[in-house]
Amino acid sequence: MATNSSVRGGPRDRLLEAAKRLTYSQGPGIGVDALLREAQVARRSLYEHFGGKDGLLLEVIRQAATEDEEWIRSTLDAGGDDPRGRLLGLFDELDRVVTRPGFRGCRYLGADLGFAAADHPIHRETTAYRQRVRAVLENELVDLGHPSPQHAAEQLQLLIEGVLATGAAATVAHPGRVARALADTVLAQAA
Template sequence: MRGGPRDRLLEAAKRLTYSEGPGIGVDALLKEAQVARRSLYEHFGGKDGLLLEVIRQAATEDAEWMRATLEAGGRDPRKRLLGVFDALDRVVTQPGFRGCRYLGADLGLADAGHPIHQATSAYRRRVRAMVQHELVELGHPWPRRAAEQLQLLIEGVLATGAASTVAHPGRVARALAEAVLDQAG
């Protein structure tokens, strides 16, 4: 692990909260990052600030992944959207896949007022806006509703990929997404 204490804390927290969940102890984070407790408080104000920054950084990276995945589908909005499910299937079938970081954070932090819930909600709104944009381009008659349906499928792939015996949840969800897109006529 390289970098200064802040970077090492972020790297350790990103890895450990994904593999162990947001309930990971401060001592384990400090040990993994090889930093003193003081560094955690100086850079993040505590564990909650560190977890929030992990979610913010992950959301930026994941939104970029979504944008790049959509762009890989060329100009056809239908192909772009269906390509998301193909890409998700590749992600969730990789060894070590542990599910959706955002769902894990939401479920692991029961306090509804925790700032992480605001960050995970903001990320979901961002994804839904990208999907809705594609649906508008497709000429879908109900882009908002269809975006909600596709987002549910996206999140379902991520949850199912971590906790189910479905071999290729992205493929299953893709077939359902085709039915949503077919409403565009």
């Protein structure tokens, strides 16, 4: 992970990188002064590029969602052609992610908890991200021939979010492995 002295690019890029790092490590309640200091930019840059802290954090969520969706798709693709193997492989990779040092949990859950107002735009972004992930899971389940792909996708998504939450809390040594066994039960319904 880069330090603020190695951040490249203009003020907008530096603000995004700083916000991405700091909101993940310290939560969305991080102060504006800390963000500006980390990005090495003036307050004016924040307002020019994002309209304020909320706009910056919204863009961080949008960018993270794009990156995470790409990661999910590439992880599934690495699992070959068999939808069952692809989905189970996703849990294997999640286990690797959540057991790495420095793992701090789900960015989207953190954002949802950090903004209490139900109508805050960040909630629309996190909800849209989750809907897109569920659609990817559902497509895999349709390919598998699962009798209830929509319901099974909801179950798998719940397991994924549970892995991320449990990984952050470090209450289970390998939450992805535990969730994989439960996912296997969900997928077995397609047999």
